[in-house]
Amino acid sequence: MADSPALSDVRVINISKSFSGLQALSKVSLTVPTGIIWGLIGPNGSGKTTLLNVISGVLPPDSGEVWLSDTNITALASDRIARLGIARTFQTIRLFKRLTVSENVEAGVMTVERGAIDHRVADLLERFGLTEWASTPAGSLPYGIQRRLEIARALGTRPKILLLDEPAAxxxxxESEDLLSVIQGVRSDKEYGCGMLVIDHDLRLIMRLCDQIHVLNEGRTIAEGTPQEVRNHPAVIEAYLGHQNQALP
Ligand SMILES: Nc1ncnc2c1ncn2[C@@H]1O[C@H](COP(=O)(O)OP(=O)(O)OP(=O)(O)O)[C@@H](O)[C@H]1O
Ligand SMILES: [Mg+2]
Known part of the structure; x- marks a missing residue:
């Protein structure tokens, strides 16, 4: 964790969200600083995607606030939030399947840049090992490459914070190992380095990747800390054993 104040961070403050009586999130608070990889874990239905939807402006919260540095971004439109510096990928891949790899990345870059688009696209393709696939329609790529392309496209918007919803699903x-090194590479990248909030059910991957981990269960925070702290936390062990009979790595 960085000692100095972060240049840019996302702060989620007391976010609650319900869907016709079902409390998906209850007063969740979390801060993701630039340059840090935060994991967001929890059993199925614990509210992880809902939290990403609230941060990225896909869903308005019932109460609570989301800040990006000193800007209150609560319930701004998602395209506005993207331009302010929060990019995301989706649990189910959402690429423009008929467009080529290059065109998909271009769509991300065009969100924020007017000139030098070609150069930026070529640079992203190169960095993510996508150059050889540049003219291939995204829908016909191997699955692992599609996941990588999603991240490259998201980074095309030059985000301060990148939200990844189950990138290894x-x-x-x-392929999972490849993706792990791609994400680790982003953290230290001079050009595209940013803070990341990563959801995944692959706990081994999360434990290796993340500096800090936030754990949700039934919409509430049950633990937060380093991978080591979270792994040994009784509430986390109980939530996982209770829901999935899944041993923590
Ligand atoms: N748009 C919606 N309308 C109604 N209920 C929803 C909606 N989105 C999520 N929910 C419900 O809110 C709860 C939290 O869902 P969410 O998708 O955030 O969980 P999750 O932690 O991402 O789960 P998973 O690990 O299965 O992806 C679930 O009970 C889900 O059914
Ligand atoms: Mg989800």
Whole structure:
């Protein structure tokens, strides 16, 4: 964790959200500083995606606030939030399947840049090992490459914070390893380095990747801390054993 104040961070303050009586989030608070990888974990239905939807402006919260540095971004439109510096990927891949890899990345870059688009696109393709796929329609890429392309496209908007919703879902072990190094590379990248909030059910990946982890269960925060602290936290062990009979790595 950085000692000095972060240049830019996302602060989620007491966010609550319900869906026709179902309390998906109850007073969740969380801060993601630039340059840090935060994990967001919890059993199915614990509110992880809902929290990303609230941060990225897909859903308005019932109460609470979201700040990006000193700007209150609560319930701003999602395109506005994207331009202010929060990018995301989705649990189910949402690429423009008929467009090429290059065109998908271009769509991200165009959100924020007018000139030098070609250069930026070529640079992102190169950095993410996508150059050889540049003219391939996104829908016909191997799944692991589609996940990588989603991240490259999201970074095309030059975000301060990147939200990744289950980036390793559906990947095999070697694709997962590739993705892990891609995400680690982003953290230290001079050009595209940013804070990240990463949801994943692959706890081994999360424990290796993240500096800090926030744990939700039934819409409430049950723990927050380093991977080591979270792994040994009784409430976390109980939530996971209770819901999924899944041993923590
Ligand atoms: N748009 C919606 N309308 C109604 N209920 C919703 C909506 N979105 C989420 N929910 C409900 O809110 C709860 C939290 O869902 P959410 O998708 O945030 O969980 P999650 O932690 O991302 O789960 P998973 O690990 O399965 O992706 C669930 O009970 C879900 O059914
Ligand atoms: Mg989800």
């Amino acid at each position: 559906g990947l095999n072990e070697s």
